[in-house]
Amino acid sequence: MKHDGLPSGPAEPAISAQGVVNGEDGMRAPDGARLGGLSGKLLLLTIVFVMLAEVFIYVPSVANYRNTWLKDRLATAGVAAAVLSETNTIAPRLQEELLRTTGATAISLDLGSRRSLIAMSEIPLNVEFVVDLSEMTAWSSIIESFRILAYRGDGLMRAVDAGQMGLVKHVDVVLPIALLQNDMLAFSWRILGLSLVISVITATLVYVSLRALFVRPLQRLTRSMDHYAEAPDDASRIIALTGRKDELGDAEVRLAAMQEALSRHLHQKQRLADLGLAVSKINHDLRNLLASAQLFLERLEHVPDPTVTRLAPKILATLDRAVTYTQAVMAYGKAQEEAPRRRLLCLHTVCEDVADVLGLSESSAVAFENSVPKDLEVDADPEQIFRVLLNLCRNAVQALEAEKDPSLVRRITLDAKREGPCVHISVSDTGPGIPAMVRTALFKAFHGSSKQGGVGLGLAIASELLKAHGGQICLDETAKGTCFHLEIPDQPPVTDHRFRLVRNAKRT
Structure with missing residues (x-):
């Protein structure tokens, strides 16, 4: 103009x-x-x-x-x-x-x-x-x-x-x-x-x-944040995408993804809290029942039968572990795991105990191969390393028994070797393997289960126990079937300074 x-x-x-x-x-x-x-x-x-x-x-x-x-x-x-x-x-x-x-x-x-x-x-x-x-x-x-x-x-x-x-x-x-x-x-x-x-x-x-x-x-994004913050566990409060193709649309997508992840995380935390509450409620009664079973078995020890004499101590040890596991599950629900009490162990014997508890020694459906050298020693907590191997072998047994084809080979193999101050253990089976969608969160609580009815705690507990030992667990994705590699380093020697600290702590 x-x-x-x-x-x-x-x-x-x-x-x-x-x-x-x-x-x-x-x-x-x-x-x-x-x-x-x-x-x-x-x-x-x-x-x-x-x-x-x-x-x-x-x-x-x-x-x-x-x-x-x-x-x-x-x-x-x-x-x-x-x-x-x-x-x-x-x-x-x-x-x-x-x-x-x-x-x-x-x-x-x-x-x-x-x-x-x-x-x-x-x-x-x-x-x-x-x-x-x-x-x-x-x-x-x-x-x-x-x-x-x-x-x-x-x-x-x-x-x-x-x-x-x-x-x-x-x-x-x-x-x-x-x-x-x-x-x-x-x-x-x-x-x-x-x-x-x-x-x-x-x-x-x-x-x-x-x-x-x-x-x-931008104001809509802010209002959505405020609305979602009022009840972050409510998935219906997640922001609705408008389909914009610009930077604001990208911000909406990222905000929605963050809110969905947070809602899932809160839901999982709630499940963990519910689990801890449920275990706390049944722990008292369950321990009483197990104590009664121990009393009955102690009476059976005096029966002059070779089979009873051989199996009764193992059953008593299993009941003791059951009581310990109940307490450990409750401790895990509280995010508290007891520090490992490390001793020198014969790893071959621990693997045999695992097979006895799972009934693999006398089972014809699933073969068990204990290839661990008999003279191999590992520096670990006896109960905790037993729990780790038991969880891995139990998962393998359940996966193998789920296969109904009689021509399939059903075998679990345990092997180990020492490399310097570290013991490497492998637990493998001839099962169908772990789905790719489960592998990304395999060692997270309530994520790592791929079987029907599983809660996904076994691998999470195993990973936590190995980390307490300074070791780790990983999945060999190139192996046929399923193969887990465990690393357990020896406990470092106590220096003079650490010895004085420990001695002073004991005196206090």
Whole structure:
């Protein structure tokens, strides 16, 4: 849009801060809609940029207006003076009319060979500015325009330009500075007024568009966070995706994924808490039942039967372990596991005990191969290493017994070797293996079970017990069937400093 043939642009927006605080829907907007929030910053930035655009438009426009104003007066004076000068005499009445039309106080022509004074109302004594339009540049026009706007006084200015007709080489006009200054001020007010209207429309459209595209989606994310934080275990409070393909859409996807993961995590924690509570309730009664069973077996030990004499001690040991396991499960539910009490053990004998408890020695359905060297010793807690091997072998037995094809080979193999201060144990079977979807969280509680009815605690307990020994457990993904590798390092020797600390602790 143009004003008097000159381009214009936006100026200050007329958007009130009240509309930002109240929000577009008439309700109280979130804290982010205040002047210190994103909406307030957006409003301030919109005003600043619109004002800068107005400055960049106004400055060249007012300079161009000044040049056009001077050229119009010089052209009018030059044409009229050239026509009137053809008669070589100009009547006083025509001189006054020419001066009144142009607003000048003196007009002269440069005809090349001579200069001719066409009209003059007074002798120009106080000429403040001399402007030669033929040599004027854009930068000098801007500077001179603001000098005129800032001028205070009743001085005159002299304007010179090339002639437009015939023998007229230059037109020289002397004008009151106030005449040009008043017209430039009037032009400034006109362009400012119309620019304000355009600025209000432009700023409103920019602000509303940016608010709809960015601010409101961010406020929606904030509200979703607050709503979800009230009940993070409620999956229905997870943010609904809008399907946006930009960065905000990516933020929605990531927020939804985080909320889903947190809900699952809280659900698993709740299951673990429920498990601990349930074990605590049944632990007392279960220990009483096991104690009664121990009393009955102690009576059977006196029966003169070779089979009873051979099996009764093992059954009693199994019952003792059952009591210990009940306490250990409850301790795991409280995230507390007893520190290992390490001793030197014959690993081959521990593996045989595992086979006896699982009934593998006399079973024809699942073969058990104890390939651990009989002279191999391991530095570990007897009960804890037994629990680790028992959990792994029990999982293998359950996986093998689930296969109904009689032609399949069902075998569990235990092997071990020592490499320096570390014992490496492998527990493998010929079963179907572990599904790929389970392997990523194999050693996490309630994640690592792939069988029907499993709770996923066995591998988690095994991993925790081995970490307490300074070792680790991992799955060999390249082996056929299922193969777990266990590493149990020897207990480091006690230095003099550590020995003194232990001795002082015992004395205390």
